[in-house]
Amino acid sequence: MKKRRIKVSKNSLIFLIVFIIVLIAYFGSSLSKVRNINVKGVNDLGAQQVIDATKVDDNSILLNVLLHHKSISQTAEKKLPSIQSLSFKTRNLRDLTISVKEHPTLGLIAKNGGYYRIIKNGQVINQKMNAxxxxxxxxxxxxxxRLNKMSNIYSKLPNNVQTNISEIYNAPTKLNxxxxxxxxxxxxxxxxxxRTVKSKLKYYPGMAAQMKQKGVIDLEIGAYSYPFNDKK
Structure with missing residues (x-):
C-alpha cells in the first residue's frame, strides 16, 4: 500500500513537470500571442483608435488580455470617453475580436478652428476634427x-426631426x-x-409639408409659419 502511494506521487510529479514545460514553451512561443485584432461596432471612432486605446498588439499574450479585460476596458474608456463599453472574444485561439459600444454623438461644436463631438450630458470629446x-x-x-440641456433635448427628438437639423443657435433676448x-x-x-422645443418640434414635419415656399416656422409662442420674404 505504501509503495503504491509513492508510485502515484512520482507519476504526479512527472505530469506536473511536463505540464510546466509545455506551459513555458507555450508562453514563450508565438502561439500564445494575439495574431489578428478585429474591431466591431465602431461608429464615429476608428478601429485603430480603439486598438491603440486598449494597448493590445501582436506582442500581447491572448490569455492575459482575456484575464485582465476589465482593466483594459477601463484604460480604453479613460483614453476615449466616447466608449461606453468594450467586450473581448477569442477565435481560433489566436485571433481577438473587440466589440465596442459607443455613447451616441449628439452633435458637434465649433471652436479653436475645428469641430468637437458632443456626447451625453453635454460632454465635449477633446479630439479636434478639421471638418x-x-x-x-x-x-x-x-x-x-446650456449645451448640456440642449444636447439632451436633441437626443429625445424623433429621428426624422433629428436628421433634418443642421445647426442650433443659442439666441437669447431680454424678453426670452x-x-x-x-x-x-x-x-x-x-x-x-x-423649455418647449422638444414637445413642439414634433409638429415640424406636418407644418413644413404645408408650406408653399421655404421660410420660418415660429414655435416660440404658439406655432405658425411664414415665408422668408414676409417681414414679420
Missing part, C-alpha cells in the same frame, strides 16, 4: 449647462433668455424656446 462628420447638428454659442434658432437641412428655419 464636420456625419449628419450631426452643429451647436453655436452654447456652453456649460431661452430663445433658440434652428437651421433645417430642408432650407427652413425654426425659432423656438428651449
Amino acid at each position: 464636420p462628420i456625419g449628419n450631426y447638428p452643429i451647436y453655436s454659442n452654447f456652453s456649460g449647462k 433668455p431661452y430663445r433658440i434658432k434652428i437651421d433645417m437641412n430642408d432650407g427652413n428655419k425654426v425659432v423656438a424656446d428651449m
Whole structure:
C-alpha cells in the first residue's frame, strides 16, 4: 500500500513537470500571442483608435488580455470617453475580436478652428476634427449647462426631426433668455424656446409639408409659419 502511494506521487510529479514545460514553451512561443485584432461596432471612432486605446498588439499574450479585460476596458474608456463599453472574444485561439459600444454623438461644436463631438450630458470629446462628420447638428454659442440641456433635448427628438437639423443657435433676448434658432437641412428655419422645443418640434414635419415656399416656422409662442420674404 505504501509503495503504491509513492508510485502515484512520482507519476504526479512527472505530469506536473511536463505540464510546466509545455506551459513555458507555450508562453514563450508565438502561439500564445494575439495574431489578428478585429474591431466591431465602431461608429464615429476608428478601429485603430480603439486598438491603440486598449494597448493590445501582436506582442500581447491572448490569455492575459482575456484575464485582465476589465482593466483594459477601463484604460480604453479613460483614453476615449466616447466608449461606453468594450467586450473581448477569442477565435481560433489566436485571433481577438473587440466589440465596442459607443455613447451616441449628439452633435458637434465649433471652436479653436475645428469641430468637437458632443456626447451625453453635454460632454465635449477633446479630439479636434478639421471638418464636420456625419449628419450631426452643429451647436453655436452654447456652453456649460446650456449645451448640456440642449444636447439632451436633441437626443429625445424623433429621428426624422433629428436628421433634418443642421445647426442650433443659442439666441437669447431680454424678453426670452431661452430663445433658440434652428437651421433645417430642408432650407427652413425654426425659432423656438428651449423649455418647449422638444414637445413642439414634433409638429415640424406636418407644418413644413404645408408650406408653399421655404421660410420660418415660429414655435416660440404658439406655432405658425411664414415665408422668408414676409417681414414679420
